[in-house]
Amino acid sequence: MSVNELFNKFHEIASSPKEQLDTYLAQGKEVVACVPIYTPEEIIHSMGMVPFGAWGADMEVKEAKRYFPAFICSIMQSILELGMTGAYNGVSAIVIPSLCDSLKCLGQNWKYAVKDIPFIPMTYPQNRNNEVGKAFCRASYEKVIQDLEATTNTKFSEEALSNSIAVYNEHNKVMREFSEVCSKYSFISASQRSDVFKSAYFMLKEEHSSLLKQLLEEIKSMPKEETKKVKIVTSGILADSKSLLEIFDNNDMQIVADDIAHESRQYRIDITEKGSSLDALAEKFSNMENCSVLYDADKKRVEFILDLVKKHEAQGVVVLMTKFCDPEEFDLVPIMRACKEEGIQFVQIEVDRQMVNYEQAKTMIQTFKEML
Numbered sequence: 001m002s003v004n005e006l007f008n009k010f011h012e013i014a015s016s017p018k019e020q021l022d023t024y025l026a027q028g029k030e031v032v033a034c035v036p037i038y039t040p041e042e043i044i045h046s047m048g049m050v051p052f053g054a055w056g057a058d059m060e061v062k063e064a065k066r067y068f069p070a071f072i073c074s075i076m077q078s079i080l081e082l083g084m085t086g087a088y089n090g091v092s093a094i095v096i097p098s099l100c101d102s103l104k105c106l107g108q109n110w111k112y113a114v115k116d117i118p119f120i121p122m123t124y125p126q127n128r129n130n131e132v133g134k135a136f137c138r139a140s141y142e143k144v145i146q147d148l149e150a151t152t153n154t155k156f157s158e159e160a161l162s163n164s165i166a167v168y169n170e171h172n173k174v175m176r177e178f179s180e181v182c183s184k185y186s187f188i189s190a191s192q193r194s195d196v197f198k199s200a201y202f203m204l205k206e207e208h209s210s211l212l213k214q215l216l217e218e219i220k221s222m223p224k225e226e227t228k229k230v231k232i233v234t235s236g237i238l239a240d241s242k243s244l245l246e247i248f249d250n251n252d253m254q255i256v257a258d259d260i261a262h263e264s265r266q267y268r269i270d271i272t273e274k275g276s277s278l279d280a281l282a283e284k285f286s287n288m289e290n291c292s293v294l295y296d297a298d299k300k301r302v303e304f305i306l307d308l309v310k311k312h313e314a315q316g317v318v319v320l321m322t323k324f325c326d327p328e329e330f331d332l333v334p335i336m337r338a339c340k341e342e343g344i345q346f347v348q349i350e351v352d353r354q355m356v357n358y359e360q361a362k363t364m365i366q367t368f369k370e371m372l
């Protein structure tokens with residue numbers, strides 16, 4: 001397949017999660033919905049099931065309003081709406097982590113609103129990088145395994161988890177390489193970049209890696225070009241809105257790196273096997289950093305974003321602020337202050353799954369570009 005055909009394939013998958021879900025179900029596979037931000041997909045994969053990303057969708061929320069107040073993030077609202085309106089029919093269970101207050105509410109509401117898809121909680125420790133945190137994390141994984149075994153027709157084994165860890169490490173590597181390639185080949189649009197990241201949630205990781213490797217091979221055989229676009233680093237929870245990505249593309253903006261939870265934050269840390277596979281998985285979580293939902297007293301994430309800007313010679317930072325997301329709002333001021341001190345241009349754009357009018361975002365991005 002050519003580069004365009006491969007990008008079209010990723011686009012097709014990223015835009016049709018329901019078809020992807022139905023295809024896996026028709027193949028007789030059990031599917032488990034995985035809610036952001038971090039779900040132990042490796043465990044689900046190792047039990048022979050398909051971990052399926054559930055990050056909500058750009059839509060009008062109606063039914064979920066019976067359970068949520070209006071001032072809660074629209075990712076949560078739209079996940080519940082999709083559950084209540086049957087988009088996840090056929091899914092064996094949904095795993096919901098507890099990394100922010102909204103996520104905690106989602107789990108409790110799900111139990112009442114979507115009775116036919118069992119809710120499995122995943123409780124993470126915030127003080128994670130010590131022996132107690134790791135033991136707590138491992139115990140939470142064991143509880144998830146128990147719940148998965150009770151609700152599905154599957155069994156857990158450490159050996160199978162070890163194989164799945166290898167699949168996920170390989171996928172991490174390919175995704176990191178793709179992000180680097182996007183910083184070097186400016187013909188890749190923001191929309192195409194997003195399609196690759198988004199499609200990963202609706203495919204088995206071995207299938208996604210294989211397709212992406214084909215794309216990388218094709219791209220790397222092309223001559224490198226000097227970019228004439230404006231190089232930016234994006235940060236936030238989500239950056240998959242079609243309208244927003246079009247604004248980046250229409251303004252010749254090239255995303256040279258990201259600190260987006262739905263994108264690169266997922267692929268930063270590999271699992272180093274030592275001891276049991278489950279211990280290795282807990283070790284991975286203990287090593288995770290630079291994310292708004294992970295306790296970070298020193299706000300090291302700020303320095304991490306500045307380093308991304310310097311490494312990729314970006315001209316500015318675009319923070320995509322998910323409306324009503326407390327963890328991201330807490331980090332916003334330190335990021336903004338640090339950019340100012342370093343003389344890095346910065347803009348904050350509010351995003352929301354229910355947003356239909358992007359005129360304000362368009363004007364802000366156009367102005368930002370002119371400032372650069």
Ligand code: SF4
Nearest residue numbers: 073100102237322325
């Ligand atoms: S971290 Fe923010 S965007 Fe994500 S679920 Fe929590 S409030 Fe919503």
